[in-house]
Amino acid sequence: MEYDNIRPSDFEQGPIRPPSEARSLLLRVTRNCPWNRCTFCRTYKGTRFSLRDIGEVKADIDAMAEIAERIRQVSWRMGHGGLVNEEVVRGVHRSPEGSSLHVQSVLLWLYHGGKTVFLQDANSPVIKTSDLVEILQYLLSTFPSIQRITSYARSHTIARKSLEDLQALRAAGLNRIHIGLESGCDAVLAMVRKGVRAEDHVIAGLRVKAAGMELSEYVILGLGGRALWREHARDTARVLTRIDPHFIRVRTLAVPPAAELNRQVAAGEFQMMSDDEIVEEERLLVESLGEVHSHFVSDHILNLLEEVEGVLPGDRDRMLAVIDRYRALSDEQRRHYKVGRRTGRYRSLGDMENQAMHLEVERIRLRLEQLGSGWLENDLKVLMAGYI
Ligand code: SF4
CATH class of the missing domain: 3.20.20.70 (Aldolase class I)
Known part of the structure; x- marks a missing residue:
């Protein structure tokens, strides 16, 4: 099999990234949040902040590079010259280790061009500047394709x-x-x-x-x-x-x-x-x-x-x-739009003009409203909580 030797190497990943970093490789530089007291946030509750050893972070970068190299080898063997395209993604998915989260995150990163990296977790610049500089330089020398590196701070x-x-x-x-x-x-x-x-x-x-x-x-x-x-x-x-x-x-x-x-x-x-x-x-x-x-x-x-x-x-x-x-909009139209939006059917007000979608959303709204007062608002809150 051309894709039978992808093996997952270990590297750490934290729990979150900004929505705009969906295509970025996630590199964990620190663990959790050094502040961890905001009343609206539960992401790092019950965890303790810690710095990661620079050697450990570099070892993670090495592990990512090793996975990336194996994926490229698969691409060569499949006749795609090292390019990670849809066929290569499918090939790697079918491999015994293709379901490993480590393999998948490097694979999808390469598929999207391998250009952006997000440093985790909540506040990476809190570490010594010279340490972060060393990590950044190592990351860029390992992956010269990177064009953007970002971090929460x-x-x-x-x-x-x-x-x-x-x-x-x-x-x-x-x-x-x-x-x-x-x-x-x-x-x-x-x-x-x-x-x-x-x-x-x-x-x-x-x-x-x-x-x-x-x-x-x-x-x-x-x-x-x-x-x-x-x-x-x-x-x-x-x-x-x-x-x-x-x-x-x-x-x-x-x-x-x-x-x-x-x-x-x-x-x-x-x-x-x-x-x-x-x-x-x-x-x-x-x-x-x-x-x-x-x-x-x-x-x-x-x-x-x-x-x-x-x-x-x-x-x-x-x-x-x-x-x-x-x-x-009337009160009823607003309730309709909220149901469409919170159930993931609508992305814009213009979507209400799509007749098939409108009918489907209206059926859901009426069903919720028939359950009695408060049901609609409660259900919308439950749906929103599911997106946190
Ligand atoms: S992760 Fe951000 S929002 Fe959450 S406690 Fe830390 S500083 Fe506050």
Whole structure:
């Protein structure tokens, strides 16, 4: 068999990556989150942060390189000259070790061009700059095809790194940082125990840009709850306007059962916003952004209006028009759209015009509503929780 000698080598992988890194190879540089106190987050609950030994990380890179080499050998034997195309992917899948997660992650990475890497876990730049530089250099010398290396980082950490440190990381190949800004409102940041102030976000964001890296800022819609939604939207817009990041990425708050925020919701200490209220908040956020030149991205399944996307400032009116189109729907049409969106049938308001899909979604909506008041909202919450 041409694909009978792919064997999995061991390397570690952490639990998450940003949605935009779906095609990236995941390289674990640290384990878990050194802060681990945000009330809305359960990703690393019950775990302890630890640094990984540089030798271990390099051994992971070697293991990935070994798998990549074996996959290329399969490609040569199948007559594809080292290229990893669909036929090679199918061939490797059929091999005895083709179901190994390690083999699959390297395989899909090569299939997508082998160009991007995401450093895990929650805050890789927290390690010594010289150590991260060494890892980046080793990674690039092992895989010269890599064009983009990205990492999550806390603003708290970046604000304590010098510009020279960040420039050294940029020179070594780290070219995009994803920051969980979540909010630009100090009251919200304190309430959710983010461990940073709005000013830290501004300092960190501007420093990342000054070092020549791309900057992606994540905002959580609904994080202020009913009590602070206006402040959350306006202050977040103000902070983002000062930073002017390359990307503003929004995702809607959904509270995992194990998160502290879930207890606060149950105790009545935090009031979750409805979908319609969050649409109002998003409108205020988009409207309040000043002269920014960011890609506004809504690439999370939890967002009701995924099509509120564009390049600012030019696309602002079009984005507001999408929001206003939703606001103009009747209550019944909104319920219909929410069912379609939360069940994964709809991606845009225009999808409601597809008659077959409309009928199918309407059947589901009516069935849920016949069960009595509260069923529809509860079911939509359950569906959202499944996407966290
Ligand atoms: S810093 Fe990020 S990973 Fe850590 S607890 Fe907060 S949201 Fe979760």
